[in-house]
Amino acid sequence: MKPVIKLVVAILPVLMIVGCGGDKAVEEEAAAGQEVTVDSGATTGDSVSGTRLDEGAADSAISTGVDDAAATIEEVIDDTDASAALLSERKIYFDFDRSEIKPEFREVLSAHANYLASNPNVSLAIEGHCDERGTREYNMALGERRAFSVKQFLSLQGVSNDQIRTVSFGEERPDVEGHDDSAWKWNRRAVFVYAE
C-alpha cells in the first residue's frame, strides 16, 4: 500500500463511547460513559443503579443518544471519552501475508497518534506478530513489516519517530492457541505497548 494517508478524522459512530476501560488514566471516565449509555437505553430509567455521574457527562452522552446531528457528534469526538475508548484498543489485525493497515483500524491508530503527538514524552513499542503458517524467519520479517506500517501511519500523523520503536516476534507469541483461522486471525496482529 502506498501510504498516502491524509487522515480524515472519521465521524465516529455514537456507539464508540461504549468503550471498555483499559488505560488507567481514563478508566473512570470511560466507565462513566458506559453507564450513561445503559441508562439512556433503559426507557423506564429506574433499573440502573451504580456510578453516580456528574451532570455534564450525563448531558452530552444522553443528547448524542437521542440526537445524531453532526454538530453534537463532533463534540463527542472531542470528548476524552471517545478517544479513551479508542486508546484502550491496543491491538490491530492483518490479513494473511499482508502488512497494510485495514481501514477499520484507522480510527484506533489516529487516537494513538493524537495521544502520542500531544504527549511527546510518552514512548511506544509496536510489536508485530504473525500466525503460525509459513516459515519462522519469514514471519519474523513479516512481523517487523506489520509493526513498521503502524509506525509509518503514526508518524504521518505527526508522531515523532523517536517515540516509536518496532519489534517483531514473528509467529513465536500467538495470542490464541489453535491451528485454524479462528485462532490465526487473532494472531496476525500489531500490539501497542506503552512504556510505563
Place this chain on the structure above:
Amino acid sequence: MRLQSDQIVVESKFKGVGLIKKLAFIFMLCVFGGGKAFAALTIEITEGVSDALPIAIVPFKWLGKDESPAAIITEVINANLARTGLFAPLEEINLVAKPYKTQHINYKNWRMIDIPNLVIGRVQPAGEGTFNIEFGLYDVYRQKYITGYRYGAKTTQFRKIAHKISDIIHEELLGIKGAFDTQIVYIKKFPNSDEKPYRLYLSDADTYNEQEIMRHNWPIFSPTWSPDDSKIAFAMAGSHGQSIFLFDISKGDRPKRATDRKHKASAPSWSPDGKKLAMQVLKNGSADIYVMEIESRKMKRITRHWSIDAEPAWSPTGEQIVFTSERGGSPQLYEYRFDSGKINRLTFKGKQNLRASFSPDGKLITFVHLSQISGYNVAVMDLSTKQMRILTDSSKGESEHESPSFAPNGGMVIYAANYAQKGKQGKKTGLVAVSVDGNVQQHFVDTGVGEVREPAWSSYLD
C-alpha cells in the same frame, strides 16, 4: 545399561495398489525406561523396496563371561540400514547360521537364500570396562571378505560404534557414505513452561542421546552448523529485536553474541570457509540480506529492495546465496550470484516457496513449498534443471512441514512435522527424515511435551 531394554518390533504390511506395488513397512522402535530418544520411531516405505539390497547381520558373538552387552550393536545396525529403504536386513529368525569368524562362514548356506552380503562380528572384554568390537563384511557370491574393523569402546559408545559400522557397510555396498554417525541440532519449545521454554538440543541422527545444550526465555531459532561442525550459529529474539549468537560446542563455552545489538539480525547461514555469515537484517520495516565477516563484524549489504528478502542459504560451492523474497508479490526463492551480482528467480510453481537449504554438493536445494491446494510441504529442486519435486504430503495427518535440512551424504532430508490435533491445544510434533526420491520416510515422533522444531543435520563427525 538403559539401552539394553530397547526392543525392536518389526511388522510388515503388503498392499497392492494398481500397477505400483506399494509397500508399507512399519518399524517400531520402542524405548522403555526413559531412554533419551524420541519415544517412537515409525518407518514408512512407500515405494522402491524391491530394489532394496538384502543383507544378513548376524548378532555379534559375545566372548565374555557376564551378561552380554553386545545385542545393541546389531540392533542399531539393523535399524539404521532398514530405515534408509536401500537395504533389506534379514530378520534374525531367518538367519541360517550364526558364524562369528571368517572360517566359520559357509557361503553356500547364504547363497541358497539369496543373501548377497553378510556381516558378522564379535565383542570381547578388554578390561577396565572396555571392549574390543570386531566386524567383517563379506560378499557371499564371490566368497570374499570385503572389509572389517576393530574398535575399542565402552558400552556407552556402542551406539556410536554401530553407527560407524553402518556407515562403512553403506559405503562399501552402495558407493556412498552413510549418514549414521552424525548429529542433529534442533529447538524445542515447552509451551506450558514458564521457566525458559526455549531449548536447544543435540542428538544422534536417530534422535538417541539427546542432550539439552541451552535454554532461554526468549525465542531461540534458526540453528545451523558451521562447516567444520565446531560451532552452532542461531538467532534469538528479544525485546529490542533479534541477534545472532555463536555457540562453540567443541569448547563448551557459553553462546556469544555475534551481531551488534543495533542490527535486527537473524537467519544465519555460514560461508563455506566458516569466516562469514549471511543473514537477514530488519531495517525500516524491510528485511534484506547481508553478509558479515565474523571476526570484524563488518557488514556488506547484498540485497536492496523494499520487499522482504529473508532466509539466506549460502551454497557450499560459494557461488551463490539462495533466499526468500516477496518482491514478486508472494514469497518465492531467488538466487544472488557472487560473480555477476545478479538476482534470478528460481521458483515459479506454488503459492509460496521458502527457506531454502543446500545439499552438501551444492546441486540441490530443499525448501518449504505451499501449493494451491495443499498445506506446507517439503520440496527439492535440482538447480541445473530447475526441476522441483515435492517429497511429502501434508494432507496425510501432518498439518505442516517445515525446516528441511540435508543429510551430509545428500541422500535424505530431515524436517519438522506438526501433526494435526483437532480441538487440542498445543502441538504433537516430530522429526521426519525422507529420502531425496521421496520413497522412504522415517518418523521420529516426539511423545514429550516439547514442540520440536528446526532440525539441522551435521556433516561427518570425526
